[in-house]
Amino acid sequence: MKVYLRGAAVLLLSAVACAGVVLAQQSAAPAKTTLASERDRVSYAIGLDVSNSLKAIAPDLDYAAFERGLRNGLEGKDALLSASEIQQVGRDLVTRIRARAGQPPQDGKMPEVAKDKVGLMVGGDVGRSLAQLKDEIDVPTFMQALRTGLGGGTPLLAEAEMRSVLEGFASRVRGRLEAERKAQGEKHRAEGEAFLARNKGVKGVVTTASGLQYMVLRQGNGPRPKTTDRVRVNYRGTLLDGKVFDSSYDRGQPAEFPLDRVIAGWTEGVALMPVGSKYRFWIPARLAYGEAGTPDGSVPPNAVLVFDVELMSIL
Known part of the structure; x- marks a missing residue:
């Protein structure tokens, strides 16, 4: 190790x-x-x-x-x-x-x-x-x-003994962490599926064919971006428990990116928004970071994500 x-x-x-x-x-x-x-x-x-x-x-x-x-x-x-x-x-x-x-x-x-x-x-x-x-x-x-x-x-x-101990220990730790990750993933999968099933019936929530859910918080009157466009947005992303894992608001400046280079839920969802709109998205894990979560652990395995997104412009 x-x-x-x-x-x-x-x-x-x-x-x-x-x-x-x-x-x-x-x-x-x-x-x-x-x-x-x-x-x-x-x-x-x-x-x-x-x-x-x-x-x-x-x-x-x-x-x-x-x-x-x-x-x-x-x-x-x-x-x-x-x-x-x-x-x-x-x-x-x-x-x-x-x-x-x-x-x-x-x-x-x-x-x-x-x-x-x-x-x-x-x-x-x-x-x-x-x-x-x-x-x-x-x-x-x-x-x-x-x-x-x-x-x-x-x-x-001795050096050889040290390496042998570390290799054996690293193998055990990997096994333990993998088991913990799997258990965590199953917990989030069950919680996410139950939440989305309930949320589907909330007034104002729309569910698309892919399973993406959204609510219009403010409807704009500008053009809608294509999935190949580059956009400027402000957003806040949270887990179902309300924990913020990413926010352009907190960074103090909007984000810019091509819509075909982000998670599938973003690509689909933002393409539905006229410029000037603010939507809330509930993104199933399969349209977000899936079974892996994010490398830094900020998004756990199989987590449903909640995003409030303001579409400011198409670049």
């Missing part, structure tokens, strides 16, 4: 490949001498894998702050540094990494960084990347492996 880091850590870790360095040990929980459980083995293997990605920043890393940021990120809490602090620490840290790799700053000035801020930033990034696995990770064991990996010690797992 490859640990993927986000935000500033991506910039830092891709800045330069650097040889391992020895980092002075800071206070930690009593070290394990054996890995008695599968959870210990997984936690240790993930810690070693992460340490391989962090060697370049080891001289600038405070372990205690890293652990604090890690725990915070695992819980999905807000970052412990402000956005401006993250940007500044990230820039300075990249400069220091490059200097250690033989690329000194052009102005000859080596920026200083606060090791605790580096720890909070990177630990938080790692924690957020592992948040879905938080119940699988024993933090003290993870931290022991991280210290060993960054400090040049002898790990409790």
